[in-house]
Amino acid sequence: MKSDLQISQETDLEPIIEVASKLDLKEDDLELYGKYKAKINFSGINRSKDNAEGHLILVTSINPTPAGEGKSTITVGLGDALNKINKKSVIALREPSLGPVMGIKGGAAGGGYAQVLPMEDINLHFTGDMHAITTANNALSALLDNHIHQGNELNIDARRVIWKRVVDLNDRELRKVIVGLGGPIQGVPREDGFDITVASEIMAILCLAADLEDLKARLARIVVGYTFDRQPVTAGDLKAEGALALLLKDAIKPNLVQTIYGTPAFVHGGPFANIAHGCNSILATKTALRLADYVVTEAGFGADLGGEKFLDIKVPNLKKAPDAVVIVATIRALKMHGGMKKDELKNENLDALKIGFANLKRHIRNMEQYQLPVIVAINEFVTDTDSELTLLEHLCEDQGILAKRASVWANGAEGGVDLAEAVVRLIDRKEADYKPLYLLEETIQEKTETIVKKIYGGNGVVFSKKAQKQIEEFMKNGWDNLPICMAKTQYSFSDDPSLLGAPEDFTITIREIIPKVGAGFLVALTGDVMTMPGLPKKPAALNMDVTNDGEVFGLF
């Protein structure tokens, strides 16, 4: 069986200028990064501003399990299949983070014959967006600590700085650190910590900004900490937003690449789906919508986490709701939700599948609450039996939902044609009538409770003493009308990662709320949320190599 990297390396890529021409983009609309990558420049973005918008397809999934669900793979394969049936389509994906690539994953750009290419570049430095975000994030830290060191005119309480530094690596050693040691000329000692770059608020801001002006305004609103009298201090107070926007002026431009089948793909932005909203950039999605008839995009983690945030945070910023929602499921993952262990999954087990279906069912009902048409994509694995596949189709049918098998990993575009045709028919019925889950003017407590009850299926929310105090404070600061960005485990509807399937009778505890005023949401932390992953005992990096001619090994 060929690895993703081998398949990628065997593919003859089209020059990106030709890929762009499929979207009526001219060479002058592009900033080339080699032959096969480009950014769309501002003139390219602006030229399309009056175009009618195409149809938006949101790909989301059941709660992820170690068995894998293949959401990106389906997203890519569906885009390829739509083009195969002569629908002008574009894929809009997130950029992978180098941390997980060097750690466990080795790569993340779809899989098999449903990949975005060149996968080596996309998985390594790509067009430098992550680095620009890292630099902007850390420049703000340097300016902040320098301000405190050089006299602290703003009266910032160094113990109440909430802005952390970032690296785009998995580096547990940096989770909790003390900085500024060494005496008075080396800065002000304080506790600090590093997050992974994709957890930076600047990543979320870049992905939600409408343009450079909006980016700058959002950057200025970032809350970096508090004064000794507990007033919020912003990046704007530090006069940092101009320099930060300057550092991000190219990173904000959408990246264009292609799939194995030459389908145009915007791969741009990649905020965490727990501490942030987990979708690719507004600017990429918007530009894609103006250039194509169908745009296939994905949300992070499962529909309870990434899907909910796509619909309640991204959609209002995008000013466009999905015309259809595709929920990706696999027989294997549903069987895990039904109680099977990972190493038994190759065995047929209809009972486990039936039990595990409860997870998918709840996600279906959830998406329907937004008044959006739903379809299930069964991402096929070789170990799936026909009885299992048929059973899952029937279970969905019983819910009034169409389920379509897709074998895009093994068969590429051809393997997604059934799904693509069904999605087009679904959109043609024009049933989408987006309705938000909650209203922004509701209280922080109400909005959080709505998510927990209506999406997670929980009984209610417990706010810690700290969170209650924060809510009062946030009301005074005028932040209470922001949407809620839940930071919860992706593995369960509940805040306990071991509760698979469709758990009931649980409450969710909100430990702390983090204001992301620049991004424009409040992060509600449930339990411990990891914002800096660690490396495993044998990191993927140890198998990576490159020859003298630049041939790459160890990405997969």
Add this chain to the structure above:
Amino acid sequence: MKSDLQISQETDLEPIIEVASKLDLKEDDLELYGKYKAKINFSGINRSKDNAEGHLILVTSINPTPAGEGKSTITVGLGDALNKINKKSVIALREPSLGPVMGIKGGAAGGGYAQVLPMEDINLHFTGDMHAITTANNALSALLDNHIHQGNELNIDARRVIWKRVVDLNDRELRKVIVGLGGPIQGVPREDGFDITVASEIMAILCLAADLEDLKARLARIVVGYTFDRQPVTAGDLKAEGALALLLKDAIKPNLVQTIYGTPAFVHGGPFANIAHGCNSILATKTALRLADYVVTEAGFGADLGGEKFLDIKVPNLKKAPDAVVIVATIRALKMHGGMKKDELKNENLDALKIGFANLKRHIRNMEQYQLPVIVAINEFVTDTDSELTLLEHLCEDQGILAKRASVWANGAEGGVDLAEAVVRLIDRKEADYKPLYLLEETIQEKTETIVKKIYGGNGVVFSKKAQKQIEEFMKNGWDNLPICMAKTQYSFSDDPSLLGAPEDFTITIREIIPKVGAGFLVALTGDVMTMPGLPKKPAALNMDVTNDGEVFGLF
């Protein structure tokens, strides 16, 4: 008076493909980064391998002062002037570091009408080389700390880790830190610190590597720390070199840009000139030599520091010595060396100039020790009087050295024609007969003493107890045959920055020696050497801005 940024923005750039064609490079030899930047790919580098090499011109200077000496400006202007007199020329410069750009400088790519362009890009993320080096450096840190955390098979003593993390920013707060706090699942607590990226050994390695194979071999030789029984541990022991080389596979390719006059310029690599050797990359300089008849390149700081290292560290790796050495001096800076204060420099003062000439004179004699022909470039300022300029010319003449005025900052290529013609004549005399200052087989003490006595004009060297112990240890490890990379203040021949001119009767104390076995040199630290600058009270960043259309402000 126009700012550098304004001049840059008013210039009509040639497409980089056309600039490349002047060097007989084809489009297939390039990896484009937009229209005006490109990397030369491996096929481009290899295609030129059998070409005869052109002439190499090293631009160095007197000891820098706050008055400014304009070495990069002369380097650029000389390259432009050589092309103007129909000599096929290329400029090979270092890349600026974002830290100083955001801190004090606001930009560093020549000045006035002697600039490399597009200056905004070169001064910000450029082609991502700095970010790739930052990432590779910090990936090694993460792999190292993960190894210790995950069982420490190599028996690494966490107290004796010498590999530091880096950021490409001025951030004093990170100079001394404690990492790994928070309990047993958050890593192993230890003291650590961050350097600025240009101080990373990986930057030095990238600049000295002949190709990707050599890069990987050097990366494997990096010493990251010591075991509990004091044996060195390398990046190769951690099996990290493949991943690091992979992260650097594009960064190692030379960057091609252009000057205001369309002269091709390789701007690639930028190691610190104190903790490292301070020259642009071997691969860029080598490729430039194979593609042009004249290559103008610069060394960091003054001729005592950057010049010496160019000749004793870079030249043996480059396997090519300069055909001529240009020493840049200004009337202003020499008057400071002669005792004048900065705010008096606009006044004519022939006596101060005469006294300050001692600094230039020693640098001239030093460069002649390498048996290389020397010429002085007087970088003109509007405040220079004709008497001062004439006096300096006569003082040089008395030393048997030609001095030529250059006004490239104000007048561009035209302002460098006299200098260019003189340099060509000097090279045509073929007097260069490079002789190294010392032999590698000499002891560490002998090599260091040779530099101090023959270049600095000092009486001798004092090795601290720690340094003496290190020398013994390094001999056991077989590192004593490496060249010495002096880390000394750039402001004085001595290790006291306040001793301007040509101080005598001093000794140099070597406090500590840092093995940079991957780069292939031993850094001898004299006094405190700053490897992480801080920001000033009003950082340049606070004046930076970008409009919604991407227009840039605040770089200068």
